[in-house]
Amino acid sequence: MKRLQTAAIALIFLHSPAAAATSQWVETPGGDVRLVALPAGADGVVRAMIDIRLHDGWKTYWRDPGGSGIPPSIAISGAELKSVGFPAPKRLGDQDNHYIGYDRPVRFPLKLDKAAGGTITATVFLGVCKDICIPVQAELTVDSIGESFANPLEETAIADAEATLPGGSGDGFKPLSGRFAADDKSLTVRFEAPADGQLPDVFLSGSSTFEFGAAGPVRRDGDVFVAEVPVLHKPKVFDLEKDPIRLTVRSGEKTMESPLAIE
Missing domain, CATH: 2.60.40 (Immunoglobulin-like)
Structure with a gap:
């Protein structure tokens, strides 16, 4: 695991019970996290996201924090994780202790290959930091049994999350x-x-x-x-x-x- 520089460390492990296609928010001192998943499409692909609601002044890390920090880890049961998307990050910290991540609420879009059954659980491990850095581990569960139509609010939220991802080559890049x-x-x-x-x-x-x-x-x-x-x-x-x-x-x-x- 990448090196972690903190003033203090606390580990929070929390469980979010199943609640339709959106898990309950798991609350932490620095931010809250939930899982949102849409019904599987005709191709069996489930569009989903890890939704991180950072509190004011708190930050979290990109997939490569730059040598200091906790890269997010996402494991899925009940489906196969095909991809995790990360919006483009920012440089954070100061000259002596800089890292790469996010200082505002952020959503990580997921693509899942749906397995049999309706329950999907995401085990998430990430760091949220301010004056201290708190490693957070949470189990987030959704149950899409009987969910044949996407909730419009969930569908819009995931589409908005996907729209924040970097584009490919083109448009001057x-x-x-x-x-x-x-x-x-x-x-x-x-x-x-x-x-x-x-x-x-x-x-x-x-x-x-x-x-x-x-x-x-x-x-x-x-x-x-x-x-x-x-x-x-x-x-x-x-x-x-x-x-x-x-x-x-x-x-x-x-x-x-x-x-x-x-x-």
Whole structure:
């Protein structure tokens, strides 16, 4: 597990009983969390989300917090977890203790392959932080037996969550290449992005065995943007074709996420 820097640590384990297609809110000092799931579509896919309602001043982490923090962990029973979506994050903290995450309520859209039966349980482990950091583990259960029509409010909430996810290449964005330094301590990223306003911000993530730090200042090289990203841990064995490094770019209000070709 990635390194955790805290002033104090408390572990909260809570259980949310089944309640139609939306679990009850599990309440914590720093934020509340619930599971929302729609009925399975004709293809058997269930659209769902982990809904994190952060309290004022509290923060939580992205999938790669940048070397300090708890990456969210989501395990599903009653269905197969196909994918978890993460909105583009922000740099948080200060110069001495910086990390990557969210400082406002956030929703992680899920795609599930529905199994037999109607009960789905998500076991969620995440960190919510302010002056202290609280690792939170919660079991969130929904029961969609007899649910043949989506609740319009739930459907809208999940559609809104999906709309916050970064787009792919296009609209001025294009991932170009990544190259590890000779000592493997950094990765140079080259990409195209909309040039209006402030310089874009860059985030990298890979499999659970990669760790990347916060990218250095982005610079221009002609029509291309370049950034150096610290490599905090590079595994000895990895398969980038099966599990590629993903480049996430924020440029103003626009965001992109795409696999990055490594030279």
